[in-house]
Amino acid sequence: MNILETRHIVKQYAEHRALDDVSLVVPKGSIFGLLGPNGAGKTSLIRIINQITAPDEGEVFLMGEHLNPNHIRHIGYLPEERGLYKKMKVGEQLLYLAQLKGLSEKEAMEKLKIWFVKFDIKTWWNKHIEDLSKGMQQKVQFVATVMHEPDLIILDEPFSGFDPINANLIKDEILELRDKGSTIIFSTHRMESVEELCDHIALINRSHKVLDGPKRAIKEQFKTHTYHVEYQGALSDLPSAFSVLSTKPIDDGFLRADIQIPPDAAVNDLIRHLIDRVAVRSFGENIPSMNDIFIKAVGATND
């Protein structure tokens, strides 16, 4: 089941086309990485999903329905450009934002209590935002995004401005929200957090969708059929199908080689040949990192 689907979205700003025929499918319960270089069109797409702007062409479906104003309370959005009313008190401000999302004051109060206990910020209720540190403000902002228990949470660069401890706290929250049934769209440049959290990704470059699907499938698609082996001995006269890309010495007389095999060849054959010739210490597949994939995919479309 898909929580969100966009079909052939086009968004035109004067001379600049921000999105061109972008179709995406976000499965329910996933953590969906929306990737792309600066200016690719990610924010434009997110704003369309939040109904801040409307697409020039194409359609958006949320939970199987045409996107409509009733969906606002089912979405929680943490924009990259974010902030709070500096002169307002924390509690008052969160109540206000929750009510704008359609919660009654009573409901909002109950939900906020839970979050204030959870983040251990009970003493902040009557503090003004301007008296909080930047990291503390970010926590309040995160609560504002998720307090109405949205089905779809959209986080644009959620970790910027957090120290490692708070970043971890937020990461755990994201995972917990996912486990409770929320879907998270996660827009970022930090490939290590994509690697860690996302199970689906889509890559947008220059207003076009370049790549999308489950992270595992994409890695599969980008794999180079190369394996690495650490060994002792002389690796010579391997069958010509296996090409040794590089060999370099590592510690204690061990060597490391990267070997490419034909797409249709079996890995077992390579292992058998290796065992016959050298003493193997370790063996594994060179799986492309998200960073490699990002650079490769963006590079390919830029050419």
Add this chain to the structure above:
Amino acid sequence: MNTIFLIIKREYLVRVRKRSFVIMTILGPLLIFAFYAVIGWAAISSINQKKVAVIDESGRFANQFKDTKETTYSYLKQPLAQAKKQFAKSGYDALVFIPTNVIEQPKTVQIFAEKSVSLDLQNNIERAISKEIETIKLNQAGITRKIIEDAKVNVDAQTFSLRDSGEQNSSAIATSIIGYVCAFLIYISVFIYGTQVMRGVMEEKTNRIVEVIISSVKPFQLMMGKIIGVALVGLTQFMLWILLTVGLFTVGGQVFGDKVDRGRAAMQTSAAAGQGAAAAPEVRQAQQGVMNNVLRAIETLNIPLIVACFLFYFLGGYLLYSALFGAIGAAVDNETETQQFMFPITLPIIGAIAVAQFVIREPDGALAFWTSMIPFTSPVIMMVRVPFGVPGWELALSMFLLAIGFAGTTWLAARIYRVGILMYGKKVTYKELSKWVFYKA
């Protein structure tokens, strides 16, 4: 609908709770009151302040000087030279010397004082002396004072305006003042509350909270919520000012009134000996005459109509301009950039207040008519004209055009606003702004 109410509530409460609002609301009437209180106090405290000694060698002026609020007179029976010597210790503020030959040579009257003599005091003394000399001379010629009084006819022209309801008393000055004060209040409040809207929009933009908010509400709702919220703040402030001012003056008036009465009573008893209490009631009657004229003129004005028009033109003018102020706030990144856009927008209303002075002189002229039809100037100009009486159809047309005007500026502002609030770090030009207007939402 519920969300726009929430926005209005927040915008209203945040501003009303501000210390500056509370201070301004209390300080405004206090300052006005303090101003009048100082004047009143000065008037009261000057009672019995000046003591004047009179040496009347001619013997004709006994009890001719009547004690007033400002001065009391006493008669000395000692030679001038002695009086002058003792003057410093005597406690008198001034010494009047009337020589024996005053009737023949009136210029020989002398006034001595340690400090210079106030013009008022000098005039009073001169008037009293010349009046008495006049009477004496008239008597010598066989004419009594009574004949002169009868011969004097006091002409106080009353102005009337001819209207369908018949002849009514009117006072051109009172009408002009009321019109101009209303117009000026509208002019000032458009500026004060318009800039508040602009600042509010800029605050949301620079705080970067705006994107969080408009993921929950439409930009138009956010803009209108702010405009309406600030309008309510303005109305609240006006109401409080009026209530506090009226309250202060009622309470203060009673306190001062008592003092004045007591002062007068004291004066009258002291003056009773000197048979001269006649002057005070006369003066009071004359003052009451003027006041009555003004009050009568105000009574003939259509006060409910003026109040209704004031509220309509205040709200209309404010809505028209504050939408534009809001659009400026959305278009720019910081305060300094607002200048280039503020000027062309505020030009018409500054022009209107300048034109208002000509309209007061000729409230039915062509200039008055046209400037009270154009929505950008009508809130100010029409308020000047309303107290003079404006044909119903002109008023209706002007209000209708103003309504269209603010619907138009709100539409235009909303289109600039929704693009501007999400546009950072870009220096905007008019060309850019005109492009935003035609963007699809």
